Amino acid sequence: MVRVIAPEALILADHIRPGETLCWGQAAAEPLTLTEALSAQRHDLGGVKAFTGIGWGRITDPAHADAIRFTSYCGTGRNRLLRDAGALDILPVHYSAFEPALARRVDVLLLQLAPGRRPGSYSFGLACEYLWPLVASARLVIAEVNDQVPSTPASVTINEDDIDILVPTSRPVPEPPRAIADPTQTRIAAHVAGLIPDGAVLQVGLGALPAAILDCLDGHRNLGVHSGLFVDGFTRLIEKGVIDNSRKILEPGISVAGLIAGTAMTHRLCHRSDVVRLAPTSQTHALSILAGIKGFTAINSALEVDLTGQVNAEEIDGRYVGAVGGGTDFARGAAAAKSGLPIIALPSARRGRDGSLVSSIVPALNGPVSLARADAGVIVTEEGVADLRGASLSERVERLIAISHPELRETLTAHARQQYLL
The missing domain is CATH 3.40.1080.10 (Glutaconate Coenzyme A-transferase)
Structure with missing residues (x-):
């Protein structure tokens, strides 16, 4: 008792x-x-x-x-x-x-x-x-x-x-730290939004970039949600009628997530309603379930991507700042789903500790391989889109250099030639 x-x-x-x-x-x-x-x-x-x-x-x-x-x-x-x-x-x-x-x-x-x-x-x-x-x-x-x-x-x-x-x-519920997209993230978001068709079932993470992507979807219709995380951007799109889960075969009409991280507007939406449903990880991340979601679109971020499509989402400058997380689960699920779309979005470059420009598209990863190149799908930066699905190594190199930072492309091309990738 x-x-x-x-x-x-x-x-x-x-x-x-x-x-x-x-x-x-x-x-x-x-x-x-x-x-x-x-x-x-x-x-x-x-x-x-x-x-x-x-x-x-x-x-x-x-x-x-x-x-x-x-x-x-x-x-x-x-x-x-x-x-x-x-x-x-x-x-x-x-x-x-x-x-x-x-x-x-x-x-x-x-x-x-x-x-x-x-x-x-x-x-x-x-x-x-x-x-x-x-x-x-x-x-x-x-x-x-x-x-x-x-x-x-x-x-x-x-x-x-x-x-x-x-x-x-009885105590107030904490709300997520407010994250505001910068101009680079806004450009990335526009590219990602252009890839998402009406009727897609979305998965996103936490932060300014996922929020910016959701902000770009007001013109879409009949979107759905099956995600590890439910955020304010989903709430806003539900209230605007953009997300209605109407085309989902699995749990139609309902947004499914494992974790809710939102403000009071999201808490009001979830309270004693049937619009959002929580689920265990065995449902939100299972390949057998994700592969059966038509139009499943997985949108995740990374710290860096090498010239062949390997993804590091965990470490930068020797510091563990990210996670293995659900990136591989969702990428594989989206790849297996009919009309699925696995997306990795990141800025083409960042500023190093000394203020120098550091490419996020790299000849070799500076941390672990969080997502194997065999699982890489579509890579998006503010410079454009590189679809790596079914691409050879040389094709991957060319496409990734094309979306790298313009000031760093020449150096990346030289590295690729040294590695006999071009």
Whole structure:
């Protein structure tokens, strides 16, 4: 039977054992009351480990590494503070593999839930994704039930019987940091939008560039959503009638996502409506499902692409700033889907630490291969579009140099000739 404990009466040492691994929802789905208690009481736990996704809350502070060993799949958000302090380990697995990987690691699951639509039921609120299987596999489930979290329907259910300790709260929901597209990102967005047909089913990530791409789709019709992430741009397009999911064969009329990261407008849309549905990662990222979505269009970013199409989405200048994430899952799904479109979008160049121009199209990657060249689809920069599907190595080189920064093309061409690629 679930135990109800007031936030001020929660003593974690009474429930968590030394050496155990904790996990909680990421971004706006972090149960802040519980992670704040973990921060304050960490020295009483005898040393614990934690798996964290995108970090927005203050638990991801290097000062907390004195009693908590942090692991994540990404170096984004406040995780960069842990990374820069050398206090962050990385789990480099595909998003589709999170469920079994975490089930083997996690002992204690901390959830943020919303009240459900019927007595004794709860809503995952803002995230279901890799949390759902941990409800069954974790030794202990502690749920913060926040009545200010939107009660979003999901393809799976969670009830009182699934929870060991319930902590009732009422506090505002965090919103994502505001990201404003720069002129380069705006040009990239226009190129990407020109590739997307009416009726496409979209997947995007978080940040200024995905937001700019969605802002360019007002003239489209009958778009759908099947994404790991649901953002404000989707909400705006739903309210304008651009996204109606009318052409989806799988779950028509419904936008499907694993995680919601939006402002109050998105929370209002999701609350007690059937427009958006949360789903576990086994549904949002599964190749067997993605391949069956006609017109599935995967739009993801990268840090750099080499001249043959290999993609680095993880490290830059020796710092882990990205993730393996779902990029490969979605690229393969889009490639396998009828009329699918796998897109990688990035600026053609960036400024180095010394202010010099550094190409994002490179002779050789400066980090790991996050997406193999065999999985590369369409690469987009502000300079244009390079379709690598079915292209030979020399064709790839020519197409990628054509969308590289104009000031760096001559150097890239020389490198390609040295490597006998041209």
